[in-house]
Amino acid sequence: MKDFNYSAPKTVKEAISLLGSLQGEVKVLCGGQSMLVLMKQGMLAPEHIVDIKGISELDYIRFSEEKGLTIGALATHGAVEKSPIVKEKYPVLAEMEDNLAVVQTRTWGTIGGNVCHGDPAADPPAVFIALSSKYKLMGKKERIVNAEDFYKDLLEVDLEHGELLVEVQVPPMPANSGVAQEKLMVQKGDMGIVGAAAFVTVNPSTGICEDARIVLTNVASIPFRAKGSEKVLIGKKIDEKLLEEAGQIASEEVDPPADTHGSEEYRRDMARVFLKRATAKALQRAQQKN
Amino acid sequence: MGDLKVIGKRIPKKDAPLKTTGAAVYIQDMKVPGMLYGRILYSKYPHAKIVKIDTSKAEALPGVKVVLTGADVPNNFKFGFIKDNPPLKTGKVLSTRDEVAAVAAISPEIAEEALDLINIEYEELPGIFDPLEAMKEGAAMVHEEFKSNVLKMPWKFVAGDVEAAKKASAFIAEDTFSTQWVTHCCLGTSGCIASLDINNNLTMYSNTQIPSLAQNDFLEALKVFGFKNKRVRVIQCVIGGGFGSKLDTYAYEYIAILLALKARKPVKIVFSREDEFLATSPRQCTITKISQGCDKDGRLTFREMEMILDNGAYTSWGATTPSVMMVPISSLYKVPNIFYRAKCVYTNNTYSQAFRGYGNPQATFAIESNLDQLAEKAGIDPLEIRRINANEPGEVTPQNFKITSCGMKECIDEVVNRLDWKNKSGKHNGRGVGMASLIHVGGAARVYKSDGCGTIIKVDDNGKVDVITGSSEIGQGSETIISQIVAEVLGMSIDDINVINNDTDVCPWDVGAHASRTTFVAGNSALGAAQKIKTQIMEIAAKNLGESPEALEMKDGIIFSVKDKEKNISLGKVLRKVHYTLGGRMLVAEHFYDPPNENFDQNFKGNLSVAYAYGAHGVEVEVDKETGQVKILNYIAAHDVGKALNPMLLEGQIYGGGLMGIGYALGEKMIWDKGYLKNGTFLDYKMPTVQDAPPVQAVIVETDEQAGPFGAKGIGEPGLVPTAPAIANAIYDAVGVRIKDLPITPEKVLAALKEKEKGNP
Numbered sequence A: 001m002k003d004f005n006y007s008a009p010k011t012v013k014e015a016i017s018l019l020g021s022l023q024g025e026v027k028v029l030c031g032g033q034s035m036l037v038l039m040k041q042g043m044l045a046p047e048h049i050v051d052i053k054g055i056s057e058l059d060y061i062r063f064s065e066e067k068g069l070t071i072g073a074l075a076t077h078g079a080v081e082k083s084p085i086v087k088e089k090y091p092v093l094a095e096m097e098d099n100l101a102v103v104q105t106r107t108w109g110t111i112g113g114n115v116c117h118g119d120p121a122a123d124p125p126a127v128f129i130a131l132s133s134k135y136k137l138m139g140k141k142e143r144i145v146n147a148e149d150f151y152k153d154l155l156e157v158d159l160e161h162g163e164l165l166v167e168v169q170v171p172p173m174p175a176n177s178g179v180a181q182e183k184l185m186v187q188k189g190d191m192g193i194v195g196a197a198a199f200v201t202v203n204p205s206t207g208i209c210e211d212a213r214i215v216l217t218n219v220a221s222i223p224f225r226a227k228g229s230e231k232v233l234i235g236k237k238i239d240e241k242l243l244e245e246a247g248q249i250a251s252e253e254v255d256p257p258a259d260t261h262g263s264e265e266y267r268r269d270m271a272r273v274f275l276k277r278a279t280a281k282a283l284q285r286a287q288q289k290n
Numbered sequence B: 001m002g003d004l005k006v007i008g009k010r011i012p013k014k015d016a017p018l019k020t021t022g023a024a025v026y027i028q029d030m031k032v033p034g035m036l037y038g039r040i041l042y043s044k045y046p047h048a049k050i051v052k053i054d055t056s057k058a059e060a061l062p063g064v065k066v067v068l069t070g071a072d073v074p075n076n077f078k079f080g081f082i083k084d085n086p087p088l089k090t091g092k093v094l095s096t097r098d099e100v101a102a103v104a105a106i107s108p109e110i111a112e113e114a115l116d117l118i119n120i121e122y123e124e125l126p127g128i129f130d131p132l133e134a135m136k137e138g139a140a141m142v143h144e145e146f147k148s149n150v151l152k153m154p155w156k157f158v159a160g161d162v163e164a165a166k167k168a169s170a171f172i173a174e175d176t177f178s179t180q181w182v183t184h185c186c187l188g189t190s191g192c193i194a195s196l197d198i199n200n201n202l203t204m205y206s207n208t209q210i211p212s213l214a215q216n217d218f219l220e221a222l223k224v225f226g227f228k229n230k231r232v233r234v235i236q237c238v239i240g241g242g243f244g245s246k247l248d249t250y251a252y253e254y255i256a257i258l259l260a261l262k263a264r265k266p267v268k269i270v271f272s273r274e275d276e277f278l279a280t281s282p283r284q285c286t287i288t289k290i291s292q293g294c295d296k297d298g299r300l301t302f303r304e305m306e307m308i309l310d311n312g313a314y315t316s317w318g319a320t321t322p323s324v325m326m327v328p329i330s331s332l333y334k335v336p337n338i339f340y341r342a343k344c345v346y347t348n349n350t351y352s353q354a355f356r357g358y359g360n361p362q363a364t365f366a367i368e369s370n371l372d373q374l375a376e377k378a379g380i381d382p383l384e385i386r387r388i389n390a391n392e393p394g395e396v397t398p399q400n401f402k403i404t405s406c407g408m409k410e411c412i413d414e415v416v417n418r419l420d421w422k423n424k425s426g427k428h429n430g431r432g433v434g435m436a437s438l439i440h441v442g443g444a445a446r447v448y449k450s451d452g453c454g455t456i457i458k459v460d461d462n463g464k465v466d467v468i469t470g471s472s473e474i475g476q477g478s479e480t481i482i483s484q485i486v487a488e489v490l491g492m493s494i495d496d497i498n499v500i501n502n503d504t505d506v507c508p509w510d511v512g513a514h515a516s517r518t519t520f521v522a523g524n525s526a527l528g529a530a531q532k533i534k535t536q537i538m539e540i541a542a543k544n545l546g547e548s549p550e551a552l553e554m555k556d557g558i559i560f561s562v563k564d565k566e567k568n569i570s571l572g573k574v575l576r577k578v579h580y581t582l583g584g585r586m587l588v589a590e591h592f593y594d595p596p597n598e599n600f601d602q603n604f605k606g607n608l609s610v611a612y613a614y615g616a617h618g619v620e621v622e623v624d625k626e627t628g629q630v631k632i633l634n635y636i637a638a639h640d641v642g643k644a645l646n647p648m649l650l651e652g653q654i655y656g657g658g659l660m661g662i663g664y665a666l667g668e669k670m671i672w673d674k675g676y677l678k679n680g681t682f683l684d685y686k687m688p689t690v691q692d693a694p695p696v697q698a699v700i701v702e703t704d705e706q707a708g709p710f711g712a713k714g715i716g717e718p719g720l721v722p723t724a725p726a727i728a729n730a731i732y733d734a735v736g737v738r739i740k741d742l743p744i745t746p747e748k749v750l751a752a753l754k755e756k757e758k759g760n761p
Helices: A012-021 A035-040 A077-082 A084-089 A091-098 A103-108 A111-117 A123-130 A227-233 A240-253 A264-289 B016-021 B056-060 B108-116 B131-135 B162-168 B211-224 B251-263 B273-279 B317-331 B360-378 B382-389 B408-419 B478-490 B518-545 B571-579 B647-666 B723-735 B746-757
Strands: A005-007 A026-029 A048-051 A061-064 A068-072 A134-138 A142-146 A151-153 A164-170 A177-183 A195-202 A209-217 B036-042 B048-054 B064-069 B099-105 B119-124 B156-159 B171-179 B191-196 B202-206 B232-236 B267-270 B286-294 B300-312 B337-346 B431-441 B453-459 B465-469 B497-500 B552-555 B558-561 B568-570 B588-593 B612-623 B630-642 B696-702
Touching (some): A026 A111, A061 A084, A077 A103, A209 A227, B036 B251, B056 B064, B162 B300, B171 B360, B191 B251, B286 B360, B317 B360, B360 B382, B360 B431, B453 B518, B465 B518, B518 B558, B518 B588, B630 B647, B647 B696, B723 B746
Parallel strands (some): B202 B232
Antiparallel strands (some): A061 A068, A195 A209, B191 B202, B191 B267, B453 B465
16 A cells, blocks of 8 residues: 555535645545555555544434435444434335445445445445435535436546535435335345345325336446336336336346356346346335335 | 363353454564565466566665565575475466565565566466366476476275276266365464574564474475574464464465575565465365265265366475375265275466365265265165265274264264254255265374374472463464363363463474364373373372372362361472472473374375264255345254363354355355456455354264363364255255355356256256
């Protein structure tokens, strides 16, 4: 690991002014669970590291009926996992955390760091996109971006020089909606060979699917929104056959990598299976609410 | 055995507080004054000519003290089992873990930076990465001087007449099985500090599991380097796991010595996790052709096996694993006719070494998977074929193993009952049960000329006991077990026993922590020494109390007359009496235990071990037919251990072995792609973590081995031996597909399910 200049601002204001003034490659460090690995492997060697762990104003998980859930960038995975309000209102996030790495990683790793890392295999971005979440960025000015639009390419996100992600905003869950996440793990807590997060709303009287947002992980260079599959489901009553069709579409649309953990062919097949499984579970949850 | 006070009790490991609080001093923590930090540069290519090395920029970097290349290795020194491995390579590199240069600097960061400044010009050569390719006629030679890629080692064992037995068999099953490279994943990575005094005597701080043998290796090296009649002292820091990875000496150790010689300062080399993946030696991958037969009643008639082992580019002690593979091949179940041949083949891959089980898991995977195939052909329940052919006490196996205690049938019965085998097997409904048995050496193994271990016991003025043993504590709990044995004999608490086990200047000879031998050999050695010191203490106490030694007993540091407890004397007082007397003496005893086992003769016959360990594992799995994922629902690991000296430590060995075996079966694989390691991180190398641990029931079967200390046999390795075939057999029972190539990944299972649907076997 190469030497770097280190600074640790205590407020968002201080951090932003620092980030704006530093020249050369700057990286924001928080939990470090993804970034330090890249630095250790020599894939990343920033000149400056701005450690935001001390900005306590960003360490929060809040909920209101109007705004929904807001998670400060410093909230750890462990905090999300254990949060009573998360468990009550967005249990899918607690479930996701249970399968996210190991307890040490969850204790150090933060939501902000995770979503900014831009790993298409990571779970939180997919779940946040399925939930129509937005990210709040602070720089010279404040920007709110859709989580979905934030991801540009492998490990590349829409963060400009001098910008800091400060908050994840998850809207309130609509009535008659359900959400679920599933992934294929070899080790509990690993990134998953393929994963899926699905959100559906169902009309209680007709049983027809009114909305669906399905995001697959580790099948493309960014979290993959399975729009073709969603289209098939929306406006219809979801049954086994329809799910199979939606899964089939996803297996054709994804552009998965082939690596040591799975071939392209297997990943395509698993995209089908996990799209079906996550959607079926989300559907069941939506129906239970009715 | 009467009333045992300490033996058989669930006593926590003595070193547990040190390790859990971070107080233990590992090689990583060690510093000696003036120490430099060494780093090694590995080859960029798996097979290449080294055209030119330019170290000038590295040498010029401030803080760099020494840069070495192959040209600096004196007198063509090579190490390894057949001395084919120079610590720094010249002329050619044969694998991507080949050491090509090394640096010593005042900080690890500077040493690392210096590596980047070493400029090497290579001329890449085509490599051989598949042992089958390497065996073909006209294949390029990995070592040109050997004229063959097949190692000249006579791995062949024959008993009876396999061809005749084949003709007489009612059923025969044959198939081919293969296994992968897996690595030990010790939490404590390899490392050492080489320190030379002004006379070039070497002190090596190390985490080796073979201190006496390493001492000898380093002495030999010093001789070749031109330093004759020197002394070598090996001091072991706390060892963070070995599992066979530290059962040999390695290039990094010789490089540290060479750097220290040149720098005239101590040099520390400690592996990073990446180094540990790349440059320690994995379990060898194997290709096994097997055929077994039985008569119409299911009695085994023959076993025929041909194995090919990928040796990699150099030869370590690991090339002798076929000798231990022979243990199950010749002696797992009663099989009268045996043919076995193994070939170790050079390739441009990493070179293999010892790993817990030492070849037994690879052989047992083929035997026990194939046995289920045979049972199916014969129409016999897999459990019955194992019962029918199970080993028994008093048997002499084709390799001349004399079976003493043997609880194999009891282990099988435990598995059957606890798994509810009768109700659960043969359903083929996505859930299934499978089992596999094991035999392993359980009373040491005479691999070297010596299989001994020495113990010295001394008692101090305060009545405390120092036990100085040759055996190494590598996490297996030997320190605790030795304390228990001595405490039991002397009627003391284990807290009064101090075990010294980490310094060859002080500790007696031992051939190392291998072959599941430490409890058996070091335990017997400690037992002998404890009995001798007890005799001395009782004689002195008897004189002081005016009693005969036979009339006395010793408990809690007090020696007393059995008839009249008022007549007593404390151990401390006995000691002070012998020290504070004109013409006084010391209270010291020594005992060397070398088990009455045999080296193999030239036909690989001989009673390798004084006793043999048995076990059976049973597993219930559920297979996800859409993903191919295998979930373990229940796992029974029953082991014949002779006598459980400490059930808690024993269960730890079984859980640890079982989980290691589950990783071997279901996920772990080092991916060497054309000579390059593709998954040398814990992110990509799928070792099961505590989160993946299925419910493992450790079942202890006691058979009271007469030759063992208090009846005990070894248990260090057996826990992972039958795991993979038990799981493979359960998968077959669940969904009817047999995976013959480890690890059993979801993708492989799913592909097999699809083939089955298509009607292909």
